[in-house]
Amino acid sequence: MTAIEIRNLSKAFGPVRAVDDVSFSVESGTVTGYLGPNGAGKTTTLRCLLGLVTADSGTALVDGRPYTALERPLAEVGAVLEATSFHPGRTARDHLRVICTAAGLPVSRADEALEQVGLADSAGKRVAGFSLGMRQRLALGTATLGHPRVLILDEPANGLDPAGIEWLRGFLRSLAHEQGVAVLVSSHVLSEVQQTVDNVVIIARGRLVHQGSLAELTGNGDRPVRVHAADAARLAPVLEAKGARVEQPQPGVLRVHGVGAETVGQAVLDEGVLVTELVRERSDLQEIFMELTREK
Ligand SMILES: Nc1ncnc2c1ncn2[C@@H]1O[C@H](COP(=O)(O)OP(=O)(O)O)[C@@H](O)[C@H]1O
Ligand SMILES: [Mg+2]
Incomplete structure (x- = not known):
């Protein structure tokens, strides 16, 4: 089932064509890597998808609808964009409980989510003292609170150490392959997501340059x-x-x-x-x- 569909999406900021006629889709039960160097247009695409930026033309749909038209967005789409901020004085558990309450989820989900992202031992600690890696985990816990069917992550491996990246790989693959979640994960570092993704979409200077499986990418060309x-x-x-x-x-x-x-x-x-x-x-x-x- 197609969970995310981007069609002929374009967005310019003045003279900069940040996203230029990009089309791709993400199926349920798969992890898709959205790859490209810094400034390629990844974050802009994801912001369009989440209704945070208005596209100049084209469409970005989740389950066939614009994000802003979803009835229960937190239960349908989990997202972590760059530079996520948390209230520094709150504990990790309180942070998640506040969101549970706002989203109509049972507060017991907070501790479950912390367990799932490996932060159970830090549940009572203030977020102010969290490392970047711990913040990434907390952001993932936040994004998955409502058991969304679609997960959108912008550079989630940033700040994770190799063990954290290994953990992230297992976490995302099990969400996709065991629970059927559609995962779209951006990165400017191919090696960080190489072993995580089923499919890749590569963007450079706002334009799509490759779409398909990793195997297709490596299969091309003359291998000596x-x-x-x-x-x-x-x-x-x-x-x-x-x-x-x-x-x-x-x-x-x-x-x-x-x-x-x-x-x-x-x-x-x-x-x-x-x-x-x-x-x-x-x-x-x-x-x-x-x-x-x-x-x-
Ligand atoms: N709000 C904005 N205003 C002006 N230019 C922007 C804005 N957001 C992004 N850009 C520009 O759009 C291009 C793509 O940026 P971005 O989507 O953040 O790329 P990536 O996430 O792949 O690094 C860059 O040239 C960036 O400077
Ligand atoms: Mg970005």
């Missing part, structure tokens, strides 16, 4: 086969004769482009060369990301 062999130099002309382009980045190592691993293996067998490693290189996602989003 790397061969380690003391006698590697002997293989090079044989492979070139088979149409390969061969680099020798260091003695005893070849990077073979344009032919499959099977062709390389056959050449190894024919030449009787002792090989200590033969592997198809994995494309470097970060490199692809940089290439796609590079200033032109």
